[in-house]
Amino acid sequence: MDTQVSSQPQKVAKRKIRVATTSLSGCFGCHMSLLDIDERILQLIEVVEFDRSPITDIKHCGPCDIGLIEGSVCNSENVHVLREFRDNCNVLIAFGACAVAGGLPAQRNHLDIGDALREVYCDRTGLGKQIPNDRELPLLLDKVHPINEVVRVDYFIPGCPPSGDTIWKFVTDLIAGHMPRLEHPLLKFD
Amino acid sequence: MTHLTLSLVEIATPILDRHHNDPTRLLQILHDIQDELDYISPETMEYLANKLEIPITRVQSVVEFYSFFHAKPNGKFRILFSDNITDRMLGNKDLFDHMLNRLHLEPDTVSEDGLVSVGMTSCTGMCDQGPALLINNMPITHLTPRRIDEICDLVKSGLPVSNWPSHYFKVDNNIRRADELLATAYNMGDAIKAAVAKGAQGMLDEMKRSNLRGRGGAGFTTGVKWELCRNSQSDERFIVCNADEGEPGTFKDRVLLQSFAGHVFEGMTIAGFTTGAKQGFVYLRAEYKYLVKSLQIFLENMRAAGFLGQNILGIDGFDFDIEIHLGAGAYVCGEETALIESLEGKAGRPRIRPPFPVTCGYKNKPTVVNNVETLCKVTEIARRGGAWYEGRGTRQSTGTKLLSVSGDCARPGIYEFPFGVRISDVLEECGAKDVIAVQISGAAGVCLAPHEFHRRIAFEDVPTAGSFMIFGKDRDMFEVALNFAEFFAHESCGFCSPCRIGTSLVKDMMQKIAVGRGTKYEINEIQRLRDQMKNFAHCGLGQTAGNAICDCITKFRPAFDKHLSSRDFLPAFDLELSLARSREVTHRDDADAHLGAK
Ligand SMILES: Cc1cc2nc3c(=O)[nH]c(=O)nc-3n(C[C@H](O)[C@H](O)[C@H](O)COP(=O)(O)O)c2cc1C
Ligand code: SF4
Ligand code: SF4
Ligand code: FES
Numbered sequence: 001m002d003t004q005v006s007s008q009p010q011k012v013a014k015r016k017i018r019v020a021t022t023s024l025s026g027c028f029g030c031h032m033s034l035l036d037i038d039e040r041i042l043q044l045i046e047v048v049e050f051d052r053s054p055i056t057d058i059k060h061c062g063p064c065d066i067g068l069i070e071g072s073v074c075n076s077e078n079v080h081v082l083r084e085f086r087d088n089c090n091v092l093i094a095f096g097a098c099a100v101a102g103g104l105p106a107q108r109n110h111l112d113i114g115d116a117l118r119e120v121y122c123d124r125t126g127l128g129k130q131i132p133n134d135r136e137l138p139l140l141l142d143k144v145h146p147i148n149e150v151v152r153v154d155y156f157i158p159g160c161p162p163s164g165d166t167i168w169k170f171v172t173d174l175i176a177g178h179m180p181r182l183e184h185p186l187l188k189f190d
Numbered sequence: 191m192t193h194l195t196l197s198l199v200e201i202a203t204p205i206l207d208r209h210h211n212d213p214t215r216l217l218q219i220l221h222d223i224q225d226e227l228d229y230i231s232p233e234t235m236e237y238l239a240n241k242l243e244i245p246i247t248r249v250q251s252v253v254e255f256y257s258f259f260h261a262k263p264n265g266k267f268r269i270l271f272s273d274n275i276t277d278r279m280l281g282n283k284d285l286f287d288h289m290l291n292r293l294h295l296e297p298d299t300v301s302e303d304g305l306v307s308v309g310m311t312s313c314t315g316m317c318d319q320g321p322a323l324l325i326n327n328m329p330i331t332h333l334t335p336r337r338i339d340e341i342c343d344l345v346k347s348g349l350p351v352s353n354w355p356s357h358y359f360k361v362d363n364n365i366r367r368a369d370e371l372l373a374t375a376y377n378m379g380d381a382i383k384a385a386v387a388k389g390a391q392g393m394l395d396e397m398k399r400s401n402l403r404g405r406g407g408a409g410f411t412t413g414v415k416w417e418l419c420r421n422s423q424s425d426e427r428f429i430v431c432n433a434d435e436g437e438p439g440t441f442k443d444r445v446l447l448q449s450f451a452g453h454v455f456e457g458m459t460i461a462g463f464t465t466g467a468k469q470g471f472v473y474l475r476a477e478y479k480y481l482v483k484s485l486q487i488f489l490e491n492m493r494a495a496g497f498l499g500q501n502i503l504g505i506d507g508f509d510f511d512i513e514i515h516l517g518a519g520a521y522v523c524g525e526e527t528a529l530i531e532s533l534e535g536k537a538g539r540p541r542i543r544p545p546f547p548v549t550c551g552y553k554n555k556p557t558v559v560n561n562v563e564t565l566c567k568v569t570e571i572a573r574r575g576g577a578w579y580e581g582r583g584t585r586q587s588t589g590t591k592l593l594s595v596s597g598d599c600a601r602p603g604i605y606e607f608p609f610g611v612r613i614s615d616v617l618e619e620c621g622a623k624d625v626i627a628v629q630i631s632g633a634a635g636v637c638l639a640p641h642e643f644h645r646r647i648a649f650e651d652v653p654t655a656g657s658f659m660i661f662g663k664d665r666d667m668f669e670v671a672l673n674f675a676e677f678f679a680h681e682s683c684g685f686c687s688p689c690r691i692g693t694s695l696v697k698d699m700m701q702k703i704a705v706g707r708g709t710k711y712e713i714n715e716i717q718r719l720r721d722q723m724k725n726f727a728h729c730g731l732g733q734t735a736g737n738a739i740c741d742c743i744t745k746f747r748p749a750f751d752k753h754l755s756s757r758d759f760l761p762a763f764d765l766e767l768s769l770a771r772s773r774e775v776t777h778r779d780d781a782d783a784h785l786g787a788k
Contacts, residue, residue: 076783079765117772117775139776142771
């Protein structure tokens with residue numbers, strides 16, 4: 001790609017693609033998987049610039065080409081972050097079972113959230129008798145949702161987590177302007 | 191030993207003896223135990239696991255898998271309303287609510303006195319006489335508010351269902367058009383004798399000449415199936431009659447078993463004679479449990495007349511007998527490998543194919559699985575020969591076919607037509623007017639619009655397992671698609687992700703559209719999910735789960751559009767409302783405790 005750019009001296013260096021990533025209610029396993037692309041990250045940053053992401057520690061997302069979302073929507077902060085990503089990213093991708101389907105956090109969906117909070121914060125010895133209610137704390141939604149139940153999502157990468165190779169294939173396809181394609185063994189649901 | 195354990199032992203011992211402590215009979219054992227104890231407690235599961243010498247997890251997985259087994263108290267009376275689209279069209283929801291009101295109950299919860307629970311279940315095969323319900327597995331059809339009141343009174347009186355007036359449980363045949371199968375007089379043993387006269391190879395040749403194709407859906411050539419089984423090296427072979435009839439809108443197998451059981455059993459016996467199998471099973475869906483007694487009497491009569499048992503017709507080594515196994519409320523068990531798992535006393539999860547049952551089926555032995563109707567057709571071929579049989583119907587679809595007609599028409603019921611009949615002719619015959627759609631072959635089949643009514647019922651055009659549901663001009667095809675989406679999400683066995691997740695997502699999106707939160711996005715997603723399921727699901731259930739819904743989207747788009755928002759996207763739920771419970775328990779009402787709608 002670089003050689004192509006330099007062989008056309010009239011063009012200034014091609015704009016780098018801006019990518020933002022975040023983990024909503026996830027375990028960061030999907031981000032660890034992203035790091036599993038290992039040294040290929042050097043290839044990646046030649047064409048990509050990271051905006052908001054755990055990798056950069058930028059706190060708010062600006063206009064981006066691609067947004068990668070790990071984790072499901074579990075509390076009000078997740079909703080705000082997700083909306084910010086949707087507003088700023090041309091292409092929004094759910095990566096990992098939690099973002100795609102609710103995943104592990106959605107295991108709580110058969111419980112009443114009030115009962116769950118009470119059991120954790122009030123019914124145990126050694127803890128107080130009060131459910132934390134500081135304004136700083138995001139409130140929990142009554143149910144955990146996959147991200148496409150809150151905003152429109154363009155692509156889904158299944159897996160818990162999707163492998164580094166899977167993420168690499170998907171993102172490089174997208175950057176190259178192809179329709180991303182995942183096939184066995186990269187496409188897996190567990 | 192506690193009092194409870196004592197009575198458990200007293201109840202379970204004769205049941206276990208009756209089933210020879212055979213773990214492959216686990217479903218039958220659980221049925222019998224549940225009949226006595228109303229549910230399968232953890233203590234019961236442990237006891238059975240010990241007695242049958244199987245892991246307790248196996249017992250648990252079976253109880254959990256089948257919707258008719260209950261691990262918790264479920265009431266002395268368990269009432270399940272059939273919830274097929276045809277029941278909905280006949281007003282089952284209002285009747286359901288009426289009953290809940292009368293009994294002061296919530297859906298799927300047991301009354302405080304432990305007397306009764308009321309819920310919904312998939313199609314119970316009474317589509318021509320709905321709305322219908324099951325009470326302790328006994329069907330009651332033609333429901334009206336008055337009938338519901340009477341049922342509520344009987345329930346409150348506590349009278350056991352077995353003592354209720356028998357007229358409640360009357361199930362009609364509603365045969366509207368009879369041809370070769372339904373109109374020919376039955377004479378016990380004629381077909382078996384005719385087959386024996388031809389010899390096993392001769393009978394097989396006739397089968398192949400007849401070009402009979404299976405009536406359970408896939409349409410595999412029966413003669414070829416039998417030959418593969420016959421030629422497999424094995425010391426044992428089995429014949430299984432697939433009477434799981436779970437496809438919404440189908441009820442022809444029920445009529446055949448209720449009034450033409452001799453054809454079915456003789457067809458199985460001929461299959462045994464031809465392939466060398468000595469044991470047959472009828473896998474009967476639990477919804478048809480009411481037929482067991484009469485079927486067993488029929489089998490006894492056949493044994494007494496020498497048409498079942500050892501040395502049938504005095505022929506040395508022609509041994510064949512038939513056992514009836516009950517399913518327990520799982521549509522997927524109609525899939526032949528899931529059925530075999532279930533017959534072996536396990537959860538009904540489809541096996542990986544190949545190997546196919548003809549070489550590796552029940553107990554890993556060569557097994558023929560045939561539909562009830564297929565086996566009936568065998569008797570025609572035995573009596574009248576393959577060449578004659580081949581003369582009816584079309585080139586690739588020989589003989590006659592039973593159609594289960596329900597929905598908007600004057601005369602719902604069973605219609606026997608030669609293959610090749612036009613959809614429009616069936617509609618004419620059953621008195622259907624102003625039809626906007628016909629759903630052929632159930633929720634897994636195709637939805638046809640009026641411009642396609644000239645098409646023909648046949649494997650070369652519109653194949654069908656027999657379900658024929660008619661929708662008149664006032665019907666909302668979106669509601670039809672929604673019902674199918676709910677059906678598949680409920681019936682997915684959960685073994686493979688594309689179907690387990692796909693059917694749930696499709697259902698969620700259809701429900702999202704139903705409450706007015708849907709946009710074009712959901713429509714596109716549903717179509718995409720259909721493709722995913724079609725290509726990646728493990729068995730036919732998942733592979734077909736999206737078809738009818740997508741047919742409806744393509745052919746009845748306005749019915750969907752009227753529910754859609756013109757926005758680009760809407761959340762699936764009310765975000766503001768979803769914080770309400772947390773606000774309540776934290777006593778917060780600050781700005782950050784709200785999300786607003788977006
Ligand atoms: C989800 C699913 C459900 C099925 N249900 C039935 C059924 O209820 N009855 C039936 O005969 N075949 C059913 N089948 C087809 C069977 O797998 C099998 O093909 C059939 O019993 C073979 O008999 P035939 O050759 O006589 O048609 C079902 C298949 C699938 C995938
Ligand atoms: S999908 Fe799996 S790895 Fe990714 S956040 Fe969820 S639990 Fe963690
Ligand atoms: S397709 Fe559905 S029913 Fe079939 S095995 Fe997969 S989950 Fe089970
Ligand atoms: S049982 Fe009611 S429609 Fe099938």
